[in-house]
Amino acid sequence: MKKTVADFVDDYLGEILAGNAAIFAGAGLSVPAGFVDWRELIRPLSKELGLEIDLEGDLVAVAQFHVNANGQNRHRLHKAVVEAIAADNPPTENHRLLARLPIATWWTTNYDKLIETALKEAGKNVDMKSAVPQLAITRPGRDAVLYKMHGDVDRPDEAVATRDDFERYPRDRAAFVTALAGDLVSKTFLFLGFSFTDPNLEHVLARIRYTFTTNQRRHYAVFRARTKLATETDEQFQHYRVRQELVFEDLKRYNVKVLVVDDYAEITEFLQELVDRYRRRTVLISGSIDDFGPWGEPTVLDFCQQLGAALIGNGSRVATGLGLGVGDAVFTGALREVMRIKDSIEDTLVLRPFPQSTSSEAERKQVWEAYRQELVSHAGIALFIFGNKLVDGSVEQADGVIREFEIAKEQGLIVLPLGATGSTALTLAKKALADPGSNLAGVDADSLRLLEELSAHEENLNQLVPKVVALVGKLQGNVAK
Template identity: 35%
Template sequence: MTSLIKSLSLKNFKGFSDEVLIELRPITLLFGANSAGKSSVLHALQYVREILERNNANADRTLQGGDAVDLGGFLNLVHGRDRKSRIEIEIEMALGETPIPELVPEAFEDWQTDDTDVWRFYEALGTIRRKVLSVSVRLIVGWSDLRNEPLVVGYEIGTNGEWCVKFESTPDGRDTKMRINRENPIFMEEREIDEEFDLDALDDWVAEELDLDIDKEHDLLAIAQYQVNARGGRHDINQQLIEAFTRDARSTPLLEIVARLPIDTVWTTNYEQLLEKAYEAAGRRVEVKLSIENLAQARRGRDVTLYKMHGCITQPHQAILTKEDYEDYDRTRRLFTDSLKGDFIEKTLLFLGFSFTDPNVERILAKVREQLGQNKRDHYWITRRPPTINSDGSKSPEELAYDERKARLQSEDLKRYGIQTVWVDEYAHIPELLLALEAYVTRRGVFMSGAASDPSPLGQDRLNELSRALGGEIIRRGFNLVSGFGVGIAEQSILGAFRAVYESKEAQPEERVLIRPFPGSTPAAQRAAAFTRHRGEMISRVGAMVVVSGNKTGDDGTVIASPGVDEEVQIALRLGKPVVPIGVSGHVAQRVWEQAVAHPEQYLPGLKCKDELAILGDQNSTTEQLIEAIMCLLEKAEKLASKKHRVD
């Protein structure tokens, strides 16, 4: 049995304004008066095909209809020819006995790839397929003022009547963000994420030489030690051991969030280099501490120090892999122990993916408790709450209850060291929790995005006055200013901010004004990528962005929109930062203001902003009114971050 279309849903398509659901059968009769919408149903199916097969959101002539069918493009298809509206079309298909891979013919069989993730997904489709009875695809098409053409701004995939994956595009269509509905039943049997790393990767090649069943062994450090004993040393198996301990390591969205957090010290017991790569991708300079020798070294300009207390895959001969390595740790790596002990005393630690079975950490905790007694700092451990229901039946109710009691006892015991447990129901909730933490700790940072070779329409004097006043008010209201020193805007806002700092009678920390000039010495071939990383790093430090003007002088001497300001807006939107555009300052800011008025939830999510946006777009608004409207929006965003994203 082949796949059949069960239903078609239309919204803002031709004559259909409100969403209408049209159920289909193997034989479906469409009848009605002229202009009732019969042709629109067929046109919708042809439009979907044009988008999926030809990436053509502005379709006129079609693959199937040829010259006989002219859809007329997006503006002819969208209801009321309103470019502010979005076409939404959803098709639901009953799969019958059709395997999922056949829905995209030869999608996997023709791929010449050694990527293990691809083939694991391919194998997983067999399990998922048994649960999927129907699949739906929803396309959302909107007009992009940035590109002056329609784009697919949303793409949703559903299974069995529930959404599964959603993709949302940025206004320029250059980037997307993805959300997965992990509550969808098809994911209920997915493999749980190990809290540390997959030590089970010490597998057959070890067991064969020792004549042991690896599935019956739990002390894998001991297994590694037995292997070393059998070989009379580990000089010829260092790389094998390292690869076994890191075989299943892969980057995750969680690491991307961790790399953006304003944390300057990280400790890890993992050997792979995923953290280093995540920090590099986030544009943050990381200094890695691998050995006693480089503990005393300090890299100038570093953003974060990464202590790899068990070594690294790059130096397998020095990695802590066996029981003997652990037993000798205090002698061979005493400075690492002392450094971590100092951080326990001086800093607040957040434990992620850690099971507290590491003997080195246990000894350090005991020494810290002994020295500090009750005068200890609070630390936090994020971990999964033991499940009370086992859907696959692998554990009995008694075993589940036992796991729950043991986890509770461990949590209570960790309080002796000042470690508070933060429970999550699923590992998938940890990124959400860290996003909340990121929003909270960055909520008072404000990034000023702007450039003005041409000061019109405000004029040079008023633009300077506005920038200085805004920089000063940001400081006076308790926010922090972050700037990349754009032409014509940054120096004035920084001047106003520093004046407010020096006029304050209270002591002001130096981070109240953070200036990060762009790396102008970067070679031309690498400059664009370097500037993008630099912008991302700055914007990740703040809770909101203000856009002022946004223009530059082009190569031919004419004034054009600033691509840098455009990119900063897109980065902020991708990171979920509120964007406050001063529309009256013109250029990019005016265009962003128009988009914010049309789609406030995209630019100022969760905020009541209609009145403030009206002021920011009114040429008759005074400087004082503009400043007050901006600060009102910033304070609303800060309160929302404090309330909605509070971490208890």
């Protein structure tokens, strides 16, 4: 990963954790989903006018010319919008990755429904606003607000498309301008698939620049490096390459830092890195215990409490199921630390008490499997401790802990079985360390050595706590706080 992109990931992840991140999506984000860009959308209208759309630089003007030529009748324009965008295309991987991040503010000039679909698939309650009256209404329990500043495909008659529309925008949609200006001042935006030719955004950015002069908030924009097209001469390519560099330089006036990628696949790569590093902030602690030997119950429960508290103190979120012995003790220690530092319980703890009262064994297994899948999905790192249960008076390995290990691997978590705690955790540690390539994805050589140390028997369990916290912090990349 390029250093500029790596630096962006560090900075933007910090903004995400602080609740200050926002997304601005342009047409380029939707094209890989099978939708056309604005040039292709109005190509048939341009043909009706006798214009070659590939020679046109002002596409808004072409839309206006078509409306003018039809006596201000916009029916064909509205029809073009619906025909180009109404298909129920699924979101791209980039949409889905973005939707998994806790970003509450979204802006777009696109008419399609890819963003809201991706957010809904991620379990988010979306408050979509494409018309001014909607701005005054707040959807209860919303997780994300999506501002579709140029309209929505379901209301093509209100689409912002022509020069008339843009000229009237400050009057007809002034509330959108005000809302966008407020977000640009208070949040860090990531612009994706956007060319910065929209006059409304340019007007807002200029207002902010004049108001805040040298104290503008930094934003980021992703561009693909200009490559030579088969139809271009060397002179034409040189012209467009130089022009792109001048655009990058001009964006510095608005404190927009440009991230240049050579291939669009790089965008997916750094979005995946953002998601992975965000998820690693949440640590799943999986374990159960009925037999407390050789340490004894007070020592084991104290260790679990100390571990939960130390992870919270290091800035991690803790996820656990309230299972036998382990879960309740981890929760107790974590909650005590949350209360001490006066943090939000909702923001620091993910708890799933496993239901015991079910009508049948088959139903119980089904419910617990769903619980495990959902619980694991919140985390990026999974710790496995102890793991035993009594069956007819005999101590057995905990099959639930084994299953959570399997689910964690399936979901791409970094798995860390702490073999020093014995039982199932020791079995899993031996398995993982015997074949780290298959079982310990994401664990580098230094971390692997630390995990090996945490697999040796320890008389004083609490001595494991600082080592575990150090290992987790290293794998988080020091972004937990």
